[in-house]
Amino acid sequence: MTTTTSGTSGTSTTTLEELERRATARRDRPSYGHDALIACDRLVRIFTTDGVEVQALQGLDLLVTEGELMALVGASGSGKSTLMNILAGLDVPTAGAAKVAGCDLLAMDGKARLRYRREVVGFVWQQTARNLLPYLTAAQNVALPMQLKDGRKGGTRQKARRAEELLAMLGMSEHADRRPHQMSGGQQQRVAIAVALANNPSVLLADEPTGELDSATGEQVFAAFRRANEELGTTIVIVTHDQAVASEVRRTVAIRDGRTSSEVLRRTEVDETGQESLVAREYAMLDRAGRLQLPAEYTEALEMRHRVALELEQDHIGVWPDDKG
Incomplete structure (x- = not known):
């Protein structure tokens, strides 16, 4: 069985075995802040x-x-x-x-x-x-x-x-x-x-x-x-x-x-x-829900409002203004 997802970075296919492996890895992960005072x-x-x-x-x-x-x-x-x-x-x-x-x-x-x-x-x-x-x-x-x-x-x-x-x-x-x-x-x-x-x-x-x-x-x-x-x-x-x-x-x-x-x-x-x-x-800072606060001077300079486009690269994530065209 496979699952197909699509998004700003394209389309990918994930097998059921891969989903099970990811779920197991998440369960075995240490709890958030387990080693923090x-x-x-x-x-x-x-x-x-x-x-x-x-x-x-x-x-x-x-x-x-x-x-x-x-x-x-x-x-x-x-x-x-x-x-x-x-x-x-x-x-x-x-x-x-x-x-x-x-x-x-x-x-x-x-x-x-x-x-x-x-x-x-x-x-x-x-x-x-x-x-x-x-x-x-x-x-x-x-x-x-x-x-x-x-x-x-x-x-x-x-x-x-x-x-x-x-x-x-x-x-x-x-x-x-x-x-x-x-x-x-x-x-x-x-x-x-x-x-x-x-x-x-x-x-x-x-x-x-x-x-x-x-x-x-x-x-x-x-x-x-x-x-x-x-x-x-x-x-x-x-x-x-x-x-x-x-x-x-x-x-x-x-x-x-x-x-x-x-x-x-x-x-x-x-x-x-x-x-x-x-x-x-x-x-x-990237919080636990994946939210990121972009500096206001950055978003204003690029006129970013309401939504942005994301693109996954090999070593970073690109954040782009909404393509108004």
Whole structure:
């Protein structure tokens, strides 16, 4: 038995045996995101306001491997903050799948979600006032998450030592006994990073952590994130509008209209003279449904609207404007 199909690239004939072989291969394929620390699969989040539905996430796919330091960028309303709130356990997706360090974010009850926020993820807010309690010193702020996790049971000396180590790693030892109002904004953010790392989370999330800082101070805060990533191996995801921060990470993912739209990967290359240079390349993202977001400047330049013609070549796919003739 054979099956005949036709399309933009011509006509092909497929045998029943070939279809069975393909089906078997799909069944034996590892599940999507099986080796990723963060896996978002066709993630949907719909908000309803005054009877009007708004789709903040529209089938978003994202994979983050363990140990990555990456940035999420996107215009206001693109869905990046909604995604961060879901990953932080502060919001629940409407549909799709999302897992972080083996935790199913759609299946957790209230108790499991609280434990998740205390033990699996750390979070740094843009507003420094949201990260630290004003009446506690830096060292006390760092020790507090450990006390909450353990129910304030013993181990005071170990908690104090852990707080000292984190503050020292981030260059804040001399400010350990100061309260937030006695520190600058950049110093507060570095203490906030130590607070987020207190319980040794699998993932550290940061929402515009340099948004209220000048460029020089922002560089110091980002250096603290890099040190945490390199010395502790913590996976870090930063939402940012700051292009200086985005260009400092090896991977930057752009979100547009509730989906991942493009990705920039950076790598270091060494030429024949031994000179090192950072090379960046941008890729368009292909989601699990095979959808591709073409850059607006490309489609406008070729007057692509409503539909395009596709042609399968040996090593690429051609995308052509609709033949109006």
